Amino acid sequence: MHPVSNQHLSTYTHDATACEECDLLVPATALAVGETSSCPRCGHTLSRHLPDQERRPIAYGFAAIIMFVLSNSFTFMSFSAKGIGQEMTFLQCITTLVDQGYLFLGAVLSLTLIGLPLVYVGSIMLVLWRVDKDLHSNALRSLGRLLCRIKPWLMVDVFLIGVLISLVKLMGMADIKMGLSFWAFVGYTVLLIKTISSLDRMWLWQRLFGPTGARELDADATAMASGLVGCHICGALSEVGEHSCPRCGGKLHSRKPGGLSRTWALLLTSVILYVPANLYPIMDTVFLGDDSPSTILGGVVLLWALGSYPIAAVIFIASVVVPLVKIMALLWLCYMVQRGHGASPLGKLKLYRMTEFVGRWSMIDVFVVAILAGLIRLDNLMTIYPGPAAVAFAGVVLITMVAAMSFDSRLIWDLQQGERERE
Ligand SMILES: [Zn+2]
Numbered sequence: 208m209h210p211v212s213n214q215h216l217s218t219y220t221h222d223a224t225a226c227e228e229c230d231l232l233v234p235a236t237a238l239a240v241g242e243t244s245s246c247p248r249c250g251h252t253l254s255r256h257l258p259d260q261e262r263r264p265i266a267y268g269f270a271a272i273i274m275f276v277l278s279n280s281f282t283f284m285s286f287s288a289k290g291i292g293q294e295m296t297f298l299q300c301i302t303t304l305v306d307q308g309y310l311f312l313g314a315v316l317s318l319t320l321i322g323l324p325l326v327y328v329g330s331i332m333l334v335l336w337r338v339d340k341d342l343h344s345n346a347l348r349s350l351g352r353l354l355c356r357i358k359p360w361l362m363v364d365v366f367l368i369g370v371l372i373s374l375v376k377l378m379g380m381a382d383i384k385m386g387l388s389f390w391a392f393v394g395y396t397v398l399l400i401k402t403i404s405s406l407d408r409m410w411l412w413q414r415l416f417g418p419t420g421a422r423e424l425d426a427d428a429t430a431m432a433s434g435l436v437g438c439h440i441c442g443a444l445s446e447v448g449e450h451s452c453p454r455c456g457g458k459l460h461s462r463k464p465g466g467l468s469r470t471w472a473l474l475l476t477s478v479i480l481y482v483p484a485n486l487y488p489i490m491d492t493v494f495l496g497d498d499s500p501s502t503i504l505g506g507v508v509l510l511w512a513l514g515s516y517p518i519a520a521v522i523f524i525a526s527v528v529v530p531l532v533k534i535m536a537l538l539w540l541c542y543m544v545q546r547g548h549g550a551s552p553l554g555k556l557k558l559y560r561m562t563e564f565v566g567r568w569s570m571i572d573v574f575v576v577a578i579l580a581g582l583i584r585l586d587n588l589m590t591i592y593p594g595p596a597a598v599a600f601a602g603v604v605l606i607t608m609v610a611a612m613s614f615d616s617r618l619i620w621d622l623q624q625g626e627r628e629r630e
């Protein structure tokens with residue numbers, strides 16, 4: 208390769224931007240391969256210069272699609288006990304839910320495990336493949352925005368942990384074997400994570416539509432105080448009052464619309480749903496005609512009594528503690544912001560980041576129920592059915608995720624700014 212173009216590839220200068228989490232204006236920095244730029248005030252990662260971003264995501268994405276096809280071609284899991292056995296394919300986790308009338312759960316699983324991941328991988332491959340060729344720029348913008356929007360809703364890795372927990376739950380009762388498709392699914396998960404992590408969002412937008420131009424930035428000023436708005440999709444800076452981002456076409460808001468009231472309303476809904484999610488059975492085991500429904504807590508107690516302490520602890524933390532702590536943490540953050548309490552913003556931001564990070568892992572129990580219901584279907588001996596709490600519980604997890612997304616962490620920092628101005 209020509210030495211000059213090598214030089215060009217080895218550094219990358221991201222645009223001046225506003226930190227997504229605290230709104231501080233951050234000047235452009237030149238990054239060598241492997242380097243990361245982060246916000247000096249809150250530490251949020253702004254941009255990474257990853258190696259070979261034009262080809263790696265395509266290769267990983269292609270391999271992920273092959274693994275997905277393989278994970279649907281063979282047996283996923285099988286079990287045998289007392290001379291009888293049963294096999295399950297990956298899709299049976301979803302079709303069983305639909306057959307039992309749980310259309311909402313079937314849709315959630317289809318979207319988070321199949322639909323959205325494949326759309327994500329397909330969009331990355333299409334965008335990078337057409338990067339220098341003529342694809343309609345509005346189509347490119349829509350695909351690029353889609354990538355940013357669906358990323359939090361991919362739950363393939365959570366499902367994989369669900370499979371491992373179901374395995375441990377069944378181990379005492381039957382002889383469980385993982386089929387070829389299970390291993391292909393492990394490959395699909397790993398390759399999907401590699402596809403996502405091998406592409407930097409800021410780099411992509413700059414590569415597609417060029418840098419947004421140099422700007423004079425005041426040190427220690429926020430975008431709002433400087434009359435600017437940072438785009439939450441591509442990071443470009445625009446003047447306050449512009450409605451859509453000139454680079455990616457995304458809607459611009461200085462602060463998320465709806466303010467705290469949207470977050471309050473969503474949190475209240477999840478608190479209400481949390482009640483049936485814990486009162487009703489999440490799973491119903493019919494053994495020799497004997498019906499024994501179990502609630503989330505009942506399942507934990509049973510696992511504990513059987514001596515499966517680590518699994519009981521994982522389910523208890525993921526299904527009981529995490530949703531409750533997450534709802535309480537968000538309620539507390541909303542309350543503090545509403546009261547105008549501006550002390551220790553970094554501590555509050557860390558709490559907020561934690562709620563965003565742990566949210567989707569609470570789906571584990573819903574996935575475990577789907578796997579057990581798909582696998583244990585021995586008509587006369589033993590059958591597992593999903594219970595009504597599974598729907599309510601999935602609702603709690605999804606709604607708290609939306610609540611966390613609708614909370615604007617920049618409001619925490621606005622209070623500090625306000626206090627500093629009053630001093
Ligand atoms: Zn920041």
Ligand SMILES: [Zn+2]
Nearest residue numbers: 438441452455
């Ligand atoms: Zn933008």
